[in-house]
Amino acid sequence: MKDEEKLIFNNLKEQYIHFGLPADGIDEKTDFAIHNLKDVHTILPYQSLIFRPNFFSFVFVKNGYGRYTTDELVFDTVPGTIYFTNPGHYKSYNWHKIEEIYLITLSESFLKENVHKDIFEEFPFLLAETVQPRVLSSDAFSEFEQLYLLINKEYQNHSAYRNRIIGNLFVVLLLKIKEYFWKDYNPIYEGNRSSQIVKEFKRMLEKHYRDLGNGLIEKAYRVQDYADAQSLHPNYLSNVIKIKTGKPIGTWITEKTISEARALLQNSTIAIKEIAYRLGFSESTHFSNYFKKHTGLSPVLFRKQHIAATS
Structure with missing residues (x-):
């Protein structure tokens, strides 16, 4: 993987520019980004190269189909899928249909500065080495949709309080993830x-x-x-x-x-x-x-x- 090991990205804008994808909507002034992948992947199907991001990614698939690979984990993405990865993993993905798929990326610094100073104590599942995706019913997924759409609205609003507002909304999002999937999760005992x-x-x-x-x-x-x-x-x-x-x-x-x-x-x-x-x-x-x-x-x-x- 000598050539692939060179594909290490510290933020999403850096990744998109390297892949030749539109990156105009990503704000360089914050270690946070959110957007609908439909606005980025205008030509489908799309297959990414293998890369290693040094940031957290959260994917919310309301309507779309594709496949994700994280290290040895390979899975199909279907409507209702929620998935996240933390820094340091080798990843690739392909999409063959996108209607509404929101991607949130953020750094550990953003998490600690704007979400929770003891972020991994409050949400230990963020340390998980490999997380299995979850597929929710449309009713359950709609709870997450309301939150990520609110976050997206604030991201587009360049107010002085934007990061703080996003941080507070993201706490709610993480609590909902914890409630649905990882209430009693302890990453130390996995694997x-x-x-x-x-x-x-x-x-x-x-x-x-x-x-x-x-x-x-x-x-x-x-x-x-x-x-x-x-x-x-x-x-x-x-x-x-x-x-x-x-x-x-x-x-x-x-x-x-x-x-x-x-x-x-x-x-x-x-x-x-x-x-x-x-x-x-x-x-x-x-x-x-x-x-x-x-x-x-x-x-x-x-x-x-x-x-x-x-x-």
Whole structure:
């Protein structure tokens, strides 16, 4: 899969541009997008290349037919299908009929900043490695349709409160998904040994950075610490994570560090020096350089821009 491994996209606009699909309706200013696939796939049938997105996807098929592939999972999409994937999986899809199929994509940062700061604690099914699709009756599906159409309306409305409104509506959407499908779901107990290793690592990573952000612990974990917690050799853990998710363990840790840093800069008045310390940096200058390397902005400028956008 050498050529296919190069098809890694950080957002939907990047993916659509690469695939030669219209991307004008996708706002670059937010890590969130929603649209009816009918407006994108004007020529059918359509078969995508194999790719790996670094964002969450939610598909709501009111009226359409096709086929989805996520890693080893292959299924037909029919009216009433609801399906989602999280970052790191290899995917492809084809469509041969589309009337109303809404796709929502969003980043982990958007989830934490606008939906729920403890998003994976409240909705653990989002950590599921591979999720089986669900097909609902038309009455049950209509409950979700009302929500995603409201979200779409707000997405088209470029108000100063757009992300907050979308975030609150998305909480309701996730609660409905939890109510219908995953009320008692615990992703840690699903799958084979490798899958359990990945899920436990994700759970630990999320809890550890939440505790760091809340100031409950002082030391950032190393790969060795995550390995020791599961009684594994660090090289073995690293190999399992890379093979199963497509991302090195260091990338998972980096992305989590940046996500938590963004959340703290946006949602608190904690001094940048204190944020650096909480996230395991001995010097605030090291944190500032690290943050700028991965976001293009210094922590100071990132916070100023957020304040200006919300004031």
